[in-house]
Amino acid sequence: MSVLEGQYGPNVIITSLDKVFNWSRSRSMWPLTFGIACCAIEMMCAAAARFDLDRFGIFMRPTPRQADCMIIAGTVTVKMAERVKRLYEQMPEPKYVISMGSCANSGGPYWEYGYHVVKGVDLVIPVDVYIPGCPPRPEALIDAFLKLREKIERETLARQA
């Protein structure tokens, strides 16, 4: 993939290749099981039988080396932030980040007086999709994956202008 990226200008071959790559990447998202706090329970519920995530091709991986998506589910504290960064760096490209819940979006209920809480995980790593809620319903997590799919489908291997 990295051999092809950025080599060609936008043309017909690339659009077909784009479609194939984006289709395969978006239909087979393997997130890292990174449950931190309460949102992790809703993530587990989303992966369980009722709101099955497996039917979307989403299969939780325990190691960042094999994951291409990271769901930050829960409050990121200062002590944890460096580990989050390290895990993000350990993931291979292309990688995406979903910030689940208001704590990961912006510090959540601890935004004002939480001295040990990072006010949003986007201060540590770049985020692709934000899910509001405290905690968000599993349907919201599924919606986030669908939005992430739309985002991936807009990507291109072509050389960016």
Added chain:
Amino acid sequence: MKRDLNIQLGPSSEKLERALADVEDVHGERMVLQMGPQHPATHGVLRVELETDGELVVKATPHIGYLHRCFEKVAENMTWPQVVPYVDRLDYLSSMNNALGFALSCEKIFGIEVSERVQTIRVLVAELNRIASHLVAIGTYGLDIGAWTPFLLLFQQREHIIDLFDELSGSRLLYNYIWIGGLAHDLPEGWLPKVRAFISYMQPKIPELNQILSFNKIFIERTGKVAILSPELAVQYGVTGPNLRGSGVLWDLRKMQPYSGYETYDFEIPVGRGEFGAVGECLDRYIVRIREMEQSLHIIEQAVERLERLPGDDVRAAVPKTFSKVPVGETYFRTESAKGELGF
């Protein structure tokens, strides 16, 4: 560490003998592994520093603080009712129990008495949440050992409880329902029959779980005679809840220091008996949780019967209109939450 190699050698084994003579001088050493904050089995962020000798974990040092959310500092800056949603998030799997403990502690300070109906509803939702918490505990316990089916089954059963709470309070996980001096609002129409339906749905599920997991030979071999916690050590280290009862200590605050009307309910306290090995093993702690779920169902049944008899009343009648007059003093009130003693 020298190892004794006791091997019977064949006839033409001079070379092997010479090789083994060198091997006898092998010294093993312990390896220190970080079972880090991100791990599928830690379920939340806990770092355990493991010292292993081969496959045997010899020492485990836990490190916490990766989810330190400054609850006490936040609570200092909030009004009394505003702290209730934060209390919910302490043990997010059983937030009704946390809120119950906090509400009772505040009611002790302010000298508030709530009606019998409010107490009964509180007991009902707390026990439902205890079952939900134990379902997660057992489901993920099986998942850690490698059993996917109990995880999916139990989460499906938990969804029934979550639906009940969704209808009751509007939220699936963190409810903000038990307030200081009462409840946020009364039970919705038609909710109690649904709880009854849940009880009859759940009662046959526990023997089914036992057949799948508890009496499973692999599960018993993995968890029996492992990590035996003696009752003396458990008390010295302040272990409470199902873990303490798994070590054989008959201690449950709902019986020993009852609150919110628990003394009027008929239920038993399950204790680890070492049926599959030794008292205080992992399996004991697991079995205590299963039996507690059965007892919680029994309590819920009694609570529903009472609620059907009691006349309706205003669940916010005793909620103070203002919290400006706070008496000077300190208190420590403890309740039996799903994971053990929780005090405020």
Added chain:
Amino acid sequence: MLAPAEITEYLRSAHSGAEFILEETVPEAVIRVPSGILCEAARTLRDDPRLRFDCLMCLSAVDRPEELQAVYHLYSMEHDHSCALRCCIPKDNPEIPTVSDIWPAAEWHEREAFDMMGIRFTGHPDPRRILCADDWEGHPLRRDYQPPSEFHGIPLTTILPPESETSS
């Protein structure tokens, strides 16, 4: 079952030189223990057959304007009685002997008291921070604590949304 007044009398008779004051606060009375005699009093409370406080329920720290306080809530499983002790510590030298050799449950409670309030427990086997990051500065639950604006390059100040032009 013993009442706090009886427990105080017991302690006074066991340690005649020290001054134990019973504070009749509501809703629970608290026994004030001088920090010099804390370890011996704790041993008496745990080992004496009539007291037998084998369970340390909670160890909290309080920041008063004039001093720091360590509050111990004890419980006896055998006799079903509880008591609360208060030990006052000067702010300029906040040191107090550890009770983790008497009640092992105190190990982590004391680490938390050190982390949050800055009370140093002499003789503690592992005097490290437990909740905040290891190189965190300051003791957050003190009244005069100012949270840092950043830590290892991560900004920690609260980011408010920009004021809208049509605000009322």
